Amino acid sequence: YKLWLQYTPITNPETVANYWENVQNVISTENSETLNIARSELKEGLKSMLGDHFDISKKADNIIVLGSFKSLNEKMKNQLKYDFDKIKKDGFIIKTLIEKDLKTTVITAKNDIGVLYGVFNFLRLIQTNKSIEKLNIIDSPKTDIRILNHWDNLDGTVERGYAGSSIWNWQKLPEFIDQRYIDYARANASIGINGTVLNNVNANALILTPHYIEKVAALADTFRSYGIKVYLTARFSAPIEIGGLKTADPSNPEVIKWWKEKANELYKAIPDFGGFVVKANSEGQPGPQNYGKNHVDGANMLADVLAPHGGIVMWRAFVYSEHDANDRAKQAYSEFVPYDGKFKENVLVQVKNGPIDFQPREPFHPMFGAMTKTPLMIEFQITQEYLGFSTHLVFLPKLYEEVLQSDTFSEGKGATVAKIVSGKINDHVLSGMAGVANIGSDLNWCGHPFAQANWYGFGRLAWNPDLSADSIANEWLRMTFSNEENFVKPIQKLMLQSRETVVNYMTPLGLHHIMATNHHYGPGPWVSNLSRPEWNPTYYHKADANGIGFDRSDTGSRATAQYFPEIAKQFNDIKKCPETYLLWFHHLPWDYELKNGKTLWNGLALQYQQGVNEVHDMQATWNRMQAYVDETRFKEVQMLLKIQYEEAKWWRDACLLYFQQFSKKTLPDGVEKAA
Numbered sequence: 296y297k298l299w300l301q302y303t304p305i306t307n308p309e310t311v312a313n314y315w316e317n318v319q320n321v322i323s324t325e326n327s328e329t330l331n332i333a334r335s336e337l338k339e340g341l342k343s344m345l346g347d348h349f350d351i352s353k354k355a356d357n358i359i360v361l362g363s364f365k366s367l368n369e370k371m372k373n374q375l376k377y378d379f380d381k382i383k384k385d386g387f388i389i390k391t392l393i394e395k396d397l398k399t400t401v402i403t404a405k406n407d408i409g410v411l412y413g414v415f416n417f418l419r420l421i422q423t424n425k426s427i428e429k430l431n432i433i434d435s436p437k438t439d440i441r442i443l444n445h446w447d448n449l450d451g452t453v454e455r456g457y458a459g460s461s462i463w464n465w466q467k468l469p470e471f472i473d474q475r476y477i478d479y480a481r482a483n484a485s486i487g488i489n490g491t492v493l494n495n496v497n498a499n500a501l502i503l504t505p506h507y508i509e510k511v512a513a514l515a516d517t518f519r520s521y522g523i524k525v526y527l528t529a530r531f532s533a534p535i536e537i538g539g540l541k542t543a544d545p546s547n548p549e550v551i552k553w554w555k556e557k558a559n560e561l562y563k564a565i566p567d568f569g570g571f572v573v574k575a576n577s578e579g580q581p582g583p584q585n586y587g588k589n590h591v592d593g594a595n596m597l598a599d600v601l602a603p604h605g606g607i608v609m610w611r612a613f614v615y616s617e618h619d620a621n622d623r624a625k626q627a628y629s630e631f632v633p634y635d636g637k638f639k640e641n642v643l644v645q646v647k648n649g650p651i652d653f654q655p656r657e658p659f660h661p662m663f664g665a666m667t668k669t670p671l672m673i674e675f676q677i678t679q680e681y682l683g684f685s686t687h688l689v690f691l692p693k694l695y696e697e698v699l700q701s702d703t704f705s706e707g708k709g710a711t712v713a714k715i716v717s718g719k720i721n722d723h724v725l726s727g728m729a730g731v732a733n734i735g736s737d738l739n740w741c742g743h744p745f746a747q748a749n750w751y752g753f754g755r756l757a758w759n760p761d762l763s764a765d766s767i768a769n770e771w772l773r774m775t776f777s778n779e780e781n782f783v784k785p786i787q788k789l790m791l792q793s794r795e796t797v798v799n800y801m802t803p804l805g806l807h808h809i810m811a812t813n814h815h816y817g818p819g820p821w822v823s824n825l826s827r828p829e830w831n832p833t834y835y836h837k838a839d840a841n842g843i844g845f846d847r848s849d850t851g852s853r854a855t856a857q858y859f860p861e862i863a864k865q866f867n868d869i870k871k872c873p874e875t876y877l878l879w880f881h882h883l884p885w886d887y888e889l890k891n892g893k894t895l896w897n898g899l900a901l902q903y904q905q906g907v908n909e910v911h912d913m914q915a916t917w918n919r920m921q922a923y924v925d926e927t928r929f930k931e932v933q934m935l936l937k938i939q940y941e942e943a944k945w946w947r948d949a950c951l952l953y954f955q956q957f958s959k960k961t962l963p964d965g966v967e968k969a970a
C-alpha cells in the first residue's frame with residue numbers, strides 16, 4: 296500500500312551512521328503548505344530509514360536547509376546563483392555546501408513545489424542506497440504537463456481498470472476526504488506528476504453540473520499543495536444534455552455562450568482548474584463532425600473559453616471510423632495533419648503512442664514529427680488493457696522507452712519522439728505526457744504488486760523522457776522491495792525482459808489486435824463477424840493459405856508513406872524492416888525466410904514457445920526470492936506468475952492452432968503441442 300515510499304529502515308549500522316553524518320537536522324527557511332509537506336516528508340522519511348539516530352530535537356551540526364531561493368541567506372544565494380540560472384520551472388537544486396567543519400545540504404528551487412520535488416529526490420538517494428556526501432544535483436522536468444488520465448466513471452466503475460473500483464468516492468464528496476486522496480497526491484508528487492484528469496474520456500456530461508463541480512473542487516483543494524492540478528473530460532454534447540440546448544454545434548452562439556459560462560463557473564470553484572480533455576468523433580462519442588465541422592473548430596471553441604483563465608485543451612487524436620476502413624492505422628494522421636497550424640495556442644493534440652491502440656508492440660505513431668506547429672502530447676496506457684490486465688507481470692517503461700527513443704527523422708537524425716513530446720524540436724511552449732491510470736481501490740492500488748512500477752515509471756519518464764527503463768526498474772525495486780544485490784539484479788533483469796516476453800506469447804513478429812472481443816483478455820484471432828470491419832482480428836492479421844500479415848507497404852495500404860522518408864524506406868522494404876514489425880507492415884508467405892534462417896511459420900511458432908519458456912524462467916527466478924520479500928507480496932507474485940504461465944500457453948496454443956489451418960504445416964521441434 297505504501298508504494299515506492301516504503302522508507303524501509305536501514306539495518307546496517309555503518310550505513311545508518313554514514314547517512315547520519317550528513318543529515319543531523321532539517322531547517323526550513325520559510326513556511327507554506329507545500330513547504331510544510333516537504334519538511335514533514337523529509338523528517339518522517341529520514342526517521343523511518345535512519346531510526347532513532349535521527350532525533351531532530353538534538354543539537355546537530357550537519358543540516359539540510361530547505362526553502363526557495365529567495366529565503367536563503369546571502370552567502371548561500373551567492374554560492375548557488377549560477378546553478379539557479381540552470382533550473383527551470385518546478386526544477387530543483389540539491390547541493391552540499393561545506394564551510395570549515397560545517398556541512399550544509401541545501402534543497403532549493405524557484406517555487407515551493409520544486410522544493411518538494413527536491414525532497415523526494417533526496418530521499419530517493421537514501422532509499423536506493425546512494426551516497427549523499429557531496430551532492431550537486433540540478434534537475435528540471437522536461438515536459439510541462441505530466442498527467443494521469445483516469446478512465447473513471449461516475450458510477451465507480453473504471454473503463455479498462457483492473458484494480459478494483461474508482462478511488463473517487465463521489466457519493467461522499469465533497470465533505471469526506473478519503474486518506475487515499477492524500478496518499479495519491481503524495482505518491483504522484485514524489486515522481487513529478489502534476490495533473491490528473493478525474494473522469495473517463497468516454498465522458499458523462501454530469502461531471503460539469505454544479506453538484507459535481509463542488510466535489511471536483513474538494514479534490515482540487517486536496518491536491519493543490521502537492522502541485523497537482525485537476526482537469527476534466529468535456530463531453531462535446533454537454534450543452535444539449537445538461538444545458539437544455541438543441542445543438543452542440545461549435546459555431547452556434549448559444550453553444551459558445553454556454554461553454555463560456557461553464558468555464559466561468561468552473562474557475563470560480565477551482566481557480567487553478569487545468570482544462571479539458573476531449574474525445575470527439577471517436578468510437579461513437581459526439582463531436583464537431585456531427586455538425587459538419589472539424590476537430591479544429593471543436594478544439595478552438597473550447598480553447599477560446601478556457602484561454603482567459605489560463606486553461607488548456609487536450610484534444611485526442613484517437614479517431615477511426617468504419618467509413619474509411621482501408622487501414623485504420625492511417626486515419627488519425629489523415630484527419631489531423633492537414634490542420635497543422637490551425638489550432639489555438641492553448642491546444643495540445645494528444646496522440647497515442649502507436650497508430651492502432653496500445654498493443655504489446657506498435658511502431659511509433661506517424662503523427663509524431665508530422666505536425667510541427669502543434670504541440671503533440673503522447674498518451675501511453677499504464678493500465679494493461681491488451682497486456683494481460685493486472686494479472687500478467689509486464690514492465691511497461693521498456694515499451695515507453697522504445698517509443699520515446701524512436702527516431703522520427705522529422706528534422707534529420709535525432710528527432711526522437713522524446714524530443715518531440717518535450718517540445719524541443721519545434722520549440723513549443725506547451726508539452727506533455729499523459730498516462731491512462733492503472734489505479735483503483737485495490738489494497739495495493741494497481742492490482743499487481745509489479746503494476747505499481749508502471750505508474751512509477753510513467754511519472755519518471757514524463758519528468759525526463761530520456762531516462763532509461765533500466766535505471767527506473769533499478770530504483771523502483773530498491774525503493775519498493777529491497778537494496779539487496781541478490782534480489783535487485785535478477786529481478787531487474789526479469790522486469791526488463793517481461794515486455795518482450797508478453798510480445799512473444801501474444802503478438803510476435805508484428806502481429807497485433809488479435810485479442811478476444813471487447814474485454815481484450817486472451818487470444819481471439821479467429822473473430823471475423825463483428826459489425827465493423829476494423830474491430831475484427833482477421834482484419835489485422837489477414838492470415839490465409841498464402842501467408843500472414845498486413846501489407847502497409849507501397850503494394851498495400853501505403854501507411855508506411857506517413858513516416859518521414861528514412862523511416863518509410865525502412866518499413867517499406869521487407870529486407871530492412873525490423874522483424875519486430877514484420878507482420879505489421881508486410882503480408883508474407885508461410886515459408887518466407889526470416890533472418891535466423893527459419894521459415895516464417897517455424898519462427899512464429901518458436902517465438903510463441905519462447906514466450907512461454909520465458910514466463911517459466913520468471914517463475915523460477917521469483918521462487919528464489921523468498922528471503923528478500925515479505926510473505927504477502929512474495930505469494931501474490933508467485934500466484935500471479937502461475938496464472939501468467941498457464942495463459943502464455945493458452946495464447947501459444949490458441950494462436951498456433953488457429954494459424955495452422957492456413958499454414959497447413961506441422962509445429963517445429965521445440966514447440967510443445969497443445970495439451
Ligand code: GCW
Binds near residue numbers: 496497653
Ligand atoms: O483502447 C480503446 C479502449 C476503449 C477506450 C478507447 C480510447 C476509453 O478499448 O475502452 O475508451 O481506446 O482510448 O478512447
